[in-house]
Amino acid sequence: MDAKTRSSTEAEGSKERGLVHIWPAGSFSVTPERLLGCGGKTVLQAALGIKHGVLLTEDGQVYSFGTLPWRHEAAEICPSNPLLEHALAGHYVVTVATGSYHSGAVTESGTVYMWGENSAGQCAVANQQYVAEPQPVSISDSESSPLLAVRILQLACGEEHTLALSISREIWAWGTGCQLGLITSAFPVTKPQKVEHLAGRVVLQVACGASHSLALVQCLPSQDLKPVPERCNQCSQLLMTMTDKEDHVIISDSHCCPLGVTLCESQAENHASAAITPSSLDALGNQADVFESTRGEKELPVAAELSATSVQTTSDDASSSQLDMMGTAEISSTRNIPSYPDTQAVNEYLRKLSDHPVREEAENSAKSVPCQPLVEEAVPHLHSPPTTSTSALNSLVVSCASAVGVRVAATYEAGALSLKKVMNFYSTAPCEAGAQAGSGSPLGPEGPKDSREEQVKQESMQGKKSSSLVDIREEESEGGSRRLSLPGLLSQVSPRLLRKAARVKTRTVVLTPTYSGEADALLPSLRTEVWTWGKGKEGQLGHGDVLPRLQPLCVKCLDGKEVIYVEAGGYHSLALTAKSQVYSWGSNTAGQLGHSDSPTTVPRLAKVNGVSGTWSVTAGPDYSLFLVDTEDFQPGLYYSGRQVPTEGDSLPESQSGTKSPVLLSCHKLGYISGVTAGKDNFLTLVDKNIMGYIASLHELATTERRFYSKLSDIKSQVLRPLLSLENLGPASTVQLLQEVASRFSKLCYLIGQHGTSLSSFLHGRKEARSLVILKHAGLFLDSYTEYCTSITNFVVMGGFQLLAKPAIDFLNKNQELLQGLSEVNDENTQLMEILNTLFFLPIGRLHDYAKILLKLATCFEVTAPEYQKLQDASSCYECLALHLGRKRKEAEYTLGFWKTFPGKMTDSLRKPERRLLCESSNRALSLQHAGRFSVNWFILFNDALVHAQFSTHHVFPLATLWVEPLSEEASGVNGLKVTTPEEQFTLVSSTPQEKTKWLRAISQAVDQALRGTSDLPPYGSGSSLPRQDPPISRSAKYTFYKDPRLKEATYDGRWLSGKPHGRGVLKWPDGKMYSGMFRNGLEDGYGEYRIPNKALNKEDQYVGHWKEGKMCGQGIYSYASGEVFEGCFQDNMRHGHGLLRSGKLTSSSPSMFIGQWVMDKKAGYGVFDDITRGEKYMGMWQDDVCQGNGVVVTQFGLYYEGNFSLNKMMGNGVLLSEDDTIYEGEFSDDWNLSGKGTLTMPNGDYIEGFFNGEWGSGIKITGSYFKPSLYESDKDRPKVFRKLGNLAVPADEKWKAVFDECWRQLGCENPGQGDVWKAWDNIAVALTTNRRQHRDSPEILSRSQTQTLESLEFIPHHVGAFSVEKYEGIKKYLIKACDTPLHPLGGLVETLVAVYRMTYVGVGANRRLLQEAVKEIKSYLKRIFQLVRFLFPELPDEGSTIPLSTPLPTERKASFCTGKSDSRSESPEPGYVVTSSGLLLPVLLPRLYPPLFMLYALDNDREEDVYWECVLRLNKQPDTALLGFLGVQRKFWPVTLAALGESKKVLPTTKDACFASAVECLQQISTTFTPSDKLKVIQQTFEEISQSVLATLQEDFLWSMDDLFPVFLYVVLRARIRNLGSEVHLIEDLMDPYLQHGEQGIMFTTLKACYYQIQREKLN
Secondary structure (H helix, E strand, O other), X not given: OOOOOOOOOOOOOHHHOOEEEEEEOOOOOOOOEEEOOOOOOOEEEEEEOOXXXXXXXXXOOEEEEEOOOOOOOHHHHOOOOOEEOHHHOOOOEEEEEEOOOEEEEEEOOOOEEEEEEOOOOOOOXXXXXXXXXXXXXXXXXXXXXXXXXXXXXXXXXXXOEEEEEEOOOOEEEEEOOHHHOOOOOOOOEEEEEEOHHHOOOOEEEEEEOOOEEEEEEEXXXXXXXXXXXXXXXOOOOEOOEEEEEOOEEEEEOOOOOOOOOOOOHXXXXXXXXXXXXXXXXXXXXXXXXXXXXXXXXXXXXXXXXXXXXXXXXXXXXHHHHHHHHHHHHHHHHHOOOOOOHHHHHHHHHXXXXXXXXXXXXXXXXXXXXXXXOOOOOOOOOOOOOOOOOOOHHHHHHHHHHHHHHHHOOOOOOOOOOOHHHHOOOOOOOOOOOOOOOOOOXXXXXXXXXXXXXXXXXXXXXXXXXXXXXXXXXXXXXXXXXXXXXXXXXHHHOOHHHHHHHHOOOOOOOOOOOOOOHHHHHHOOOOOEEEEEEEOOOOOOOOOOOOOOEEEEEEOHHHOOOOEEEEEEOOOXXXXXXXXXXXXXXXXXXXXXXXXXXXXXXXXXXXXOOOOEOEEEEEEOOOEEEEEEOOOOOOOEEEEEEEOOOOOOOOOOOOOOEOOOOEEEOOOOOOEEEEEEEOOOEEEEEEEOOHHHHHHHHHHHHHHHHHHHHHHHHHHHHHHHHHHHOOOOOOHHHHHHHHHHHHHHHHHHHHHHHHHHHHHHHHHOOOOHHHOHHHHOHHHHHHHHHHHHHHHHHHHHOOHHHXXXXXXXXXXXXXXXXXXXXXXXXXXXXOHHHHHHHHHOHHHHHHHHHHHHHHHHHOOOOOOOHHHHHHHHHHHHHHHHHHHHHHHHHHHHHHHHHHHHOOHHHHHHHOOOOOOEEEEOOOOOEEEOOOOOOOOOEEEEEOOEEEEEOOOOEEEEEHHHOEEEXXXXXXXXXXXXXXXXXOOEEEEEEOOHHHHHHHHHHHHHHHHHHHHOOOOOOOOOOXXXXXXXOOOOEEEEEEEOOOOOOOOOOEEEEEEEOOEEEEEEEEEOOOOOEXXXXXXXXXXXXXXXXXXXXXXOOEEEEEEEEEEOOEEEEEXXXXXXXOOEEEEEEEOOEEEEEEEEEEOOOOOOOOEEEEEEEEOOEEEEEEEEEEOOOOEEEEEEEEOOEEEEEEEEEEOOOOEEEEEEEOOEEEEEEEEEOOOOOEEEEEEEEOOEEEEEEEEEOOOOOEEEEEEEEEOOOOOEEEEEEEOOOOOOOHHHOOHHHHHOOOOOOOHHHOOHHHHHHHHHHOOOOOOOOOOHHHHHHHHHHHHHHHHHHHHOOHHHOOHHHHHHHHHHOOOOOOOOOOOHHHHHHHHHHHHHHOOOOOOHHHHHHHHHHHXXXXXXXXXXXXXXXXXXXXXXHHHHHHHHHHHHHHHOOOOOOOOOEOOOOOOOOOOXXXXXXXXXXXXXXXXXXXXXXXXXXXXXXXXXXXXHHHHHHHHHHHHOHHHHHHHHHHHHHHOOOOHHHHHHHHOOOHHHOOOEEEEOOEEEEOOOOOOOOOOHHHHHHHHHHHHOOOHHHHHHHHHHHHHHHHHHHHHHHOOOOOOOHHHHHHHHHHHHHHHOOOOHHHHHHHHXXXXXXXXXXXXXXXXXXXXXXXXXXXXXXXXX
């Protein structure tokens, strides 16, 4: 039930709902009694057993009434009033069920409670006759670990068994008997077990009869269907055999499994052995359907495969029912006869012909369950044979039959094989004969032909399923052929005849699958199957026999019937379909099936109130009740079954049942919402119609169900036959018609689902807010809109008039049917009008929704939230109805226009979705300055403005059309200016009114086109919404046709007034593509450009900045050849700083250039790394060649600096080899000495003269050899080294382009010239745009970087005098700015780091380059400092001192060397003197440190080797020996050491313990980068030494250098710093000059002295 929510209903008078009335069964004249005693509560659900019943009230409580023998107290066994089940107090019950003598309830949490009789274990309690109070039943899934309790949704109880449906849609069973469907023979089953045979299927509902069970199961998707087995599951013999004899084939499937056992009733309960019986043709009939479907379509949705049903309604005539009786009587005699081989012969032959495996009739369980091969499921009745017909095949069958004569014993009832259907042989359908069974008379035509045809037609149309994919003709023929029998001698049919018959061409029609994800999730499914199991003695299982089934088996003939509810009586079963029809089968002793008075073993349609209109059914032991829709929407109750004769009745005693269902008089009671049946009584739940609320709900449900029947009829009687015709017309028309049919199918299915959900809604709480059309209005609005779009598109293209003759003939023939369906009463209406009315019929349903919702709204207070919701939904549906009505008119108007439009243009302009809005023939509009004789016709469609002339026309898409009125004062005409991407023209109208109309029409159309097709009125608003003007800026797609640069290119992106503006993608037909930003029609901003290179089969790609259609700014260009350029562009050329990588390392000339470019050529300073030759050039360029001063280093250690000309060493230069041989002089080519020069040897000897030849391969020398005097001092030797760098490019000339680019970004043409505020604005803009650009790719920026960016967007302000705080602020800002490359300064630093590493890494790591590298860093500092001073004008000059705002504390523990306590007067503290290195080295040096330090290490290599050897040697000494050796005064020697909190004496053997803290401190010098940090480490070391000595001396003292030096030397030795020489030289080169004479300077000098001292130290 729908009792999910606990709140009571809202409409007034809710207490007048769920009133319980008890009726005596079978007596029609007695008035029902009202059952009171539930405390006036609304009863939501009731259930009756044989002598008791239970009621569920709205507050989740359960009451029992009737005879309750399981109760302990005598008074409670037959209570006068319903008893409250106290054991369930505190539990909120959501559904109840009763069996014959037991009851069950399910709580909100999914727990099951059972009570009542338990003799067969039906209450899931072991060894207990009765269960007096409701007891919880433990249901747990043993397959899951840990064991999880299974939550239950629904419960069903039989006589001795109970079934529960879990929330995961599986069935759990307990009790006794084969009706449990379990694989067991041990009864009773008291622990709930899962019905494994249906595991994995979605079960929707379960029902229990006295000894049989039914389940409603959702169909499987098609791929899950299993193939038919070829062999028997148990004995492995072939199920079918085929013998080929001369010109005919004998096919037999009379295999009888030796292991099979036919179950009689007693065996059925005790043995789980297989039931094998002669097969019915039911199975084969179904397979035949599958053949036909699969031949045309490989993958069919399940609905199709399952819809080809083999059993249809039986005819009304009495003979048929007698045949049934006869068939039943025949069972015992025919049970063990093999199935007739002839019938299977045809089938098997066809099975062999088909390529596709046949679908298995019943899904066999993989376990040892009863085997159900094709041979099973026999219905041992024969069909009445067919009458003669025009078909050759039929006459053959008839002649065969007459030859057999008496062998045709009884009628087959279930699923006869429709032979013609199997072979797709279509002709006049034969009709069912009424021959008496077993009469043996020759089989001739019977009855007048007309009545037979009528009967066939009626049968074929009954209960057609609106399946999603069906060959229509197959279904049509099925109706008549269903009864076609196969008499005995058919096995002699010649195979040639069969083949000929099978050759008829078929065409499978596709009605698009109607699966719609969202609707299926929210609404009940209609794709269902019915599965039954248990005892079948009365035919109540519906498989066409009276055999029991131990396992669930699918009732094939209900496939595709859209069953939505199943109900089981004592020995009969009912199935209710979505089309409000009821199928019944099983025992019919009292007429409880609602048709004829013989039992039936397969489902037949019950004749209740005609045939359809039933929306709820219930079944008692021997009667059925049907709730039926009536004209005034108040449900009528029909009774069918056992009748109790009343006094004075003239009924004969023998007849104790109804002939046909009887309408009970329940009109006065109210609106019945539910009915439930017991043995002698049945019970109705009635609602009073307060304020018309209940009536409106019933009206909605009834009209929806009727509407579904109507749509299904249109689908099966019009659309399906129409689409199945061979020649429908042109392909485009057929496609549009199929689209209509597909959308119609989808809508139809949704309405069916909705009707079903409304039926269950009426059984529940009936809360308005949970109505589907209210909660999920979107589903309905969308489906109706989609359908309307497809039908209007069809109409616009010409509609049904375009169909070919066969289709028109078919429609003309059925004009009466069409007229009936479309409710057109006028006899003279044209066929096309009828069709239009018919297919626009669904739109009218929206008005009904609106009307009923409005009625419901009036039942509530105006202030209630429901009132507002219903009101809004009503106006929403009404709006849509009006909107779709307008769409229909538009379509008809457009169709009228096309009929008058000149033919040639129609073909190219007519499109299904295009609608005419207005055109200038009836609204005057002309082109300004048009020629005198020109004809200009303007047509406005919903997607384009067409300008038609004599024979040509041009289409302007509305998405890229801008219109604005011209002011009349300026132009003097009523003009409209129209702008499109490539045209601009003025339209002139005759009057100002016309101008306004056209302007409004075009503006609305453009607005509509931009919004897309969903131009629905906004929710709940009227249609008179003021339209705003379409936006000037918009997104659209356009293909250029005129512009020479863009011809045939397609642009998709943002536009502004006719030009691409904003983000977009431009594609040329030759494969070129630009994706990025546009401005005023040109590429501008950041973008990506690709150009295919056909020769190399690759593409050039540029990613970077653009300006006015050209590459301009930073970018990366990847060439198809493999070269990559990263850098600046201007006017599509490389211009500015850039890096060019050529080739991979494997190719012929891999190289790298980084430097300045001018107009696509290398010019200015640049570094060229020739990886193959192992040379690196650092110098000036011009026109792509080396020209001017430069330096070359090679991987072999050669170093050259000097002049270059045209890529060659020309003129003066200096050449050094690795071993310090130096040549100074003239060169003529690379490494070629030519002219005057001096060659100096490593030992100081030199040669002056003329040199000629290549270095390294013999040089001719004319000159003098000098041996310098041995007495000259060594100081003169490295003279030449000091000269190095004179011929190199000055550091300040290097990388000018990089700095220029940074100045340019700040808005300065030349360094230092510009407006500071403008510079700050530029920085803010750069950061913001870059952030926006990177927002699409968040992986580029980390979170911390994002925060840095946000903080950088604030411009630092400085007011007042400059102070240390402000200086620190600037420092912090610079550190942040240099952290992100998006900031101009950060970008500059990043580029400088890249070029520095490029220069001094690899081949560039040459010790001769050290001085150049140091000069370069100093130059960077100077130039960046200039930038910083520009941005922060208040920053003082280099070397200025900042006054301290607060004096620093002056105490010092011990000063060094001098007696003064503070030495600030001599040397200012670092950090308060403004220097470029103090400000910028912390930012720059850490990034440049690796290559720089490497150069220092290379340069000091020899020195450091000597130093290191000495360190290692001296460190072998213990502490005291080393202190003594170094001459440290005894008083400074530590006596005790604190180790781990203990004091230890210094022993002669102690090592590495003295001054340990100072040693550790000094070692940190290697972990710092900047000189100032390194100096601080040295200072810290001195302080640590002082602390240690102070601890030893226990008194104040002053150091003198003589005392200090040996101690410090000891610390340096023990620190073991490998590259101390490099550290010393780095500090010396880069430290601030003002520090040299201060305290830190003296300390540094001490360290340097130690370094040189260690090298000279000699051990005695």
